[in-house]
Amino acid sequence: RKEVEQDPGPFNVPEGATVAFNCTYSNSASQSFFWYRQDCRKEPKLLMSVYSSGNEDGRFTAQLNRASQYISLLIRDSKLSDSATYLCVVNGSASKIIFGSGTRLSIRP
Amino acid sequence: NAGVTQTPKFRVLKTGQSMTLLCAQDMNHEYMYWYRQDPGMGLRLIHYSVGEGTTAKGEVPDGYNVSRLKKQNFLLGLESAAPSQTSVYFCASSYSQGGETQYFGPGTRLLVL
Numbered sequence: 001r002k003e004v005e006q007d008p009g010p011f012n013v014p015e016g017a018t019v020a021f022n023c024t025y026s027n028s029a030s031q032s033f034f035w036y037r038q039d040c041r042k043e044p045k046l047l048m049s050v051y052s053s054g055n056e057d058g059r060f061t062a063q064l065n066r067a068s069q070y071i072s073l074l075i076r077d078s079k080l081s082d083s084a085t086y087l088c089v090v091n092g093s094a095s096k097i098i099f100g101s102g103t104r105l106s107i108r109p
Numbered sequence: 110n111a112g113v114t115q116t117p118k119f120r121v122l123k124t125g126q127s128m129t130l131l132c133a134q135d136m137n138h139e140y141m142y143w144y145r146q147d148p149g150m151g152l153r154l155i156h157y158s159v160g161e162g163t164t165a166k167g168e169v170p171d172g173y174n175v176s177r178l179k180k181q182n183f184l185l186g187l188e189s190a191a192p193s194q195t196s197v198y199f200c201a202s203s204y205s206q207g208g209e210t211q212y213f214g215p216g217t218r219l220l221v222l
Contacts, residue, residue: 043199043213101151
């Protein structure tokens, strides 16, 4: 089993829709959690951190469920510009930074 | 403030050739990382450094060497390139430990024939 698993997608949703995807992790000792966004042929960029209490930034909401060992990302009122690959990142320490393989999201007009 | 830069952007090598990828950051970050990204595999940590003069192995270190002689630079070397090292290589840096945000360079696309 991979340490961090994501549904690769692609998720293909119409503009304005709400879309959500999860990321599961296997190490219960993991300390920090992030969502990164990666556009085609570009570098990953931080989208948001995931706190125990959850995190909301505009149309984006991230949640952490330690009991079930997953994090989630919810995107409301999706825009064409949201089309990208979303990477889940789980950090235990400098040597245990695990990136998920990403979930591809495509927003159609 | 350029952030994280990588040189070169693209390179084609023949099997057995050597090369060095250069990463530079101007944010005074202590931590620097080298990743490779392959289709369906996500980013995998090759080597990392927790400060000037230090290096450590990541998840997939075989076939690579690194050096951090200056705080702002982190070099990744391939002594004898193999086709399995065809990949996109990303450098990243962060202020402190793994729980901090990482800032990535634009990537180096390497093709080994």
